[in-house]
Amino acid sequence: MSLKFTEEQDMIRESVREFAQSKIAPIALQMEETKEIPRDIVKGMAELGLMTCTADEKYGGPGLDAVSAGVIAEELAKADCTGSTCVYYLVPASWGFLLNKYGTEEAKQEIFPKTVSGEWFLGIATTESDAGSDVGATKTTIKPDSDGFVVNGEKMYISGVREAATHGGGHITIAHQTPERGTRGMTTFYLPLTAEGITPTYINDLGREGISCGGFAIDNVKIPKHYILGEENKGFYILHEGYEYARALISVICASAGLKSLENGINYIKERKSFGKPLAQYQEINFRLAEHYTKLNMLRDLGYKALKTIDLEQEGKVSRFETSNIVAQAKMFCSDWACEAINDVMQWQGAFGYSRECLDQAAWRAVRSFSLAEGTKEVMKMIVARELLGKKQY
Amino acid sequence: MRFIVCVKQVPDTTEVKIDPETNTLIREGVPSILNPFDQFALEEAIKIKQENDEIVAISMGPPQAKKALLKCLALGADKAILLSDKAFSGADTWATSYTLTQCIRKIGVFNIIFCGLQAIDGDTAQVGPEIAAQLGIPQITYVESIEKLEGKKLEAKVQTDDGYKIVEAKLPALITGITPSSFEPTNPPMMNIMKANKKPFSTWTIDDIGGSSDNYGLNGSLTEVIKVYSPPARQQGIVIEEEKSEAAVQKLIELLSKDKVI
Numbered sequence: 001m002s003l004k005f006t007e008e009q010d011m012i013r014e015s016v017r018e019f020a021q022s023k024i025a026p027i028a029l030q031m032e033e034t035k036e037i038p039r040d041i042v043k044g045m046a047e048l049g050l051m052t053c054t055a056d057e058k059y060g061g062p063g064l065d066a067v068s069a070g071v072i073a074e075e076l077a078k079a080d081c082t083g084s085t086c087v088y089y090l091v092p093a094s095w096g097f098l099l100n101k102y103g104t105e106e107a108k109q110e111i112f113p114k115t116v117s118g119e120w121f122l123g124i125a126t127t128e129s130d131a132g133s134d135v136g137a138t139k140t141t142i143k144p145d146s147d148g149f150v151v152n153g154e155k156m157y158i159s160g161v162r163e164a165a166t167h168g169g170g171h172i173t174i175a176h177q178t179p180e181r182g183t184r185g186m187t188t189f190y191l192p193l194t195a196e197g198i199t200p201t202y203i204n205d206l207g208r209e210g211i212s213c214g215g216f217a218i219d220n221v222k223i224p225k226h227y228i229l230g231e232e233n234k235g236f237y238i239l240h241e242g243y244e245y246a247r248a249l250i251s252v253i254c255a256s257a258g259l260k261s262l263e264n265g266i267n268y269i270k271e272r273k274s275f276g277k278p279l280a281q282y283q284e285i286n287f288r289l290a291e292h293y294t295k296l297n298m299l300r301d302l303g304y305k306a307l308k309t310i311d312l313e314q315e316g317k318v319s320r321f322e323t324s325n326i327v328a329q330a331k332m333f334c335s336d337w338a339c340e341a342i343n344d345v346m347q348w349q350g351a352f353g354y355s356r357e358c359l360d361q362a363a364w365r366a367v368r369s370f371s372l373a374e375g376t377k378e379v380m381k382m383i384v385a386r387e388l389l390g391k392k393q394y
Numbered sequence: 395m396r397f398i399v400c401v402k403q404v405p406d407t408t409e410v411k412i413d414p415e416t417n418t419l420i421r422e423g424v425p426s427i428l429n430p431f432d433q434f435a436l437e438e439a440i441k442i443k444q445e446n447d448e449i450v451a452i453s454m455g456p457p458q459a460k461k462a463l464l465k466c467l468a469l470g471a472d473k474a475i476l477l478s479d480k481a482f483s484g485a486d487t488w489a490t491s492y493t494l495t496q497c498i499r500k501i502g503v504f505n506i507i508f509c510g511l512q513a514i515d516g517d518t519a520q521v522g523p524e525i526a527a528q529l530g531i532p533q534i535t536y537v538e539s540i541e542k543l544e545g546k547k548l549e550a551k552v553q554t555d556d557g558y559k560i561v562e563a564k565l566p567a568l569i570t571g572i573t574p575s576s577f578e579p580t581n582p583p584m585m586n587i588m589k590a591n592k593k594p595f596s597t598w599t600i601d602d603i604g605g606s607s608d609n610y611g612l613n614g615s616l617t618e619v620i621k622v623y624s625p626p627a628r629q630q631g632i633v634i635e636e637e638k639s640e641a642a643v644q645k646l647i648e649l650l651s652k653d654k655v656i
Contacts (some may be wrong), residue, residue, distance in 0.1 A: 008591060011468060011582065
């Protein structure tokens with residue numbers, strides 16, 4: 001597959017780059033101090049069409065394909081060393097994709113105009129204290145009642161809780177509707193975080209501190225029927241399409257953050273001298289630079305291949321399983337490889353690399369999260385192995 | 395009303411390298427962008443555009459200059475025309491303005507032609523005024539904004555050495571813009587980018603705009619670039635570091651005497 005971008009994608013890159021480099025890059029570290037993305041940045045992202053960019057035109061979105069969404073992710077990751085805006089972008093893009101595909105017309109008409117405008121946040125909330133990538137272990141329940149559904153349970157380690165609870169919006173989530181049927185009895189739905197019965201809690205994350213992380217208790221929360229995505233009891237299967245969208249974007253984000261850090265490192269090692277010669281002349285350093293650069297470019301290519309596969313799946317040209325497989329390959333080492341590269345760049349910069357002023361340390365903390373977020377690397381290995389060996393092996 | 399905006403695709407760098415053999419700009423490896431001055435001109439046109447008005451962006455250049463025109467469409471132009479023909483290559487500002495003028499004549503009715511101050515690669519600032527001269531229409535240069543557009547005339551706020559003046563012109567007219575420091579170029583939103591390729595776009599050759607090939611490109615150029623070169627880099631100055639002013643003055647006199655300045 002060639003990595004040739006369309007004219008539109010080139011324009012998207014140019015437009016997002018100019019915005020991100022001029023508006024986000026200068027205040028990136030500041031977002032970690034204030035623990036929020038300034039609202040004018042959110043407004044700017046929305047005006048540019050980045051918020052839930054996968055929503056169709058009829059709902060106010062640009063209806064971007066996955067590769068175009070990847071181009072945006074790549075440019076944000078280059079500009080925002082903290083990864084905060086990357087997460088603020090990728091989560092609504094991925095779960096907006098799912099809502100756009102499986103949501104009811106009523107829900108899309110209600111939710112998208114608010115998320116596209118940047119007013120509301122659209123997130124994903126499946127993780128619980130005892131259920132992460134193992135979604136089947138979810139304890140939250142959803143039960144039909146007279147005029148909709150009632151949800152009970154809790155969610156934990158969720159991005160954007162404060163944003164949705166404060167400014168409006170909610171999260172796509174999953175719960176057991178027919179527990180005796182296991183994963184075949186789970187339903188996916190939209191849960192507004194401003195609903196009565198939601199009690200948020202907050203967690204101090206290691207990185208990407210411009211966006212909140214937290215959880216929420218769900219106590220007899222009533223939701224209308226039109227918030228259900230797809231069919232009742234079949235939510236487990238459609239949920240993975242949202243995850244895969246996010247995983248593919250994450251792989252591109254990691255490659256971009258790592259390559260940006262290497263760019264910082266190259267500038268530094270060409271200038272900084274030790275024992276009379278630039279650091280760049282030491283083979284211990286320049287060989288590692290070459291290795292990281294090669295691995296990160298492989299990762300970038302694989303990430304875009306995964307995004308292209310998602311687009312092809314929407315056209316009916318590849319199967320669900322093919323998409324799962326390639327996306328899992330792209331996600332598997334994205335955090336490890338980016339972290340290794342950034343860690344070396346920090347090392348090359350000596351004591352400065354370990355200071356809070358260094359952009360790369362923020363990037364390392366952000367990228368580290370992606371070994372866990374949206375599916376651990378271990379689960380990615382399980383998916384690839386399952387595709388190679390068949391389900392019977394398990 | 396119909397507004398025509400003349401734009402150019404330029405290399406995205408302020409440090410353009412020059413091929414010493416051909417005396418032309420080396421464009422390989424340098425990304426191309428819409429000339430920033432032209433984006434300001436386009437955004438001024440968009441600002442005054444009413445519901446039934448039409449903005450036509452035109453450009454002369456190689457096929458890849460389509461990218462600059464697509465950006466114009468994404469920013470708000472309604473249609474775009476690329477003038478691309480081997481006969482147009484090697485044009486100086488006169489031949490370029492002739493080509494654009496022929497295109498404008500072919501378009502037919504128009505009310506205002508918008509041009510940027512100059513292109514960042516050539517810095518001539520000649521093409522806009524030359525188009526006005528060839529069309530025989532009034533021109534206002536150094537326009538920071540259009541203040542009033544009524545009936546068959548416009549009033550423009552024009553930058554001068556001392557401040558501003560308001561200049562009136564009968565329509566049709568041509569204006570060249572001067573980008574104010576407060577101008578923040580719009581980044582085209584995703585929705586408009588996705589619609590840009592669906593707007594009318596045409597590529598016109600010499601056959602479409604007519605005229606003799608003697609008037610186009612190198613043949614039609616009145617000037618020839620004999621040599622293009624970068625000025626020698628300015629050498630670092632000398633800092634006199636003596637603490638006492640008497641000693642510093644003495645040192646300065648010594649240095650100036652040594653160089654036979656005094």
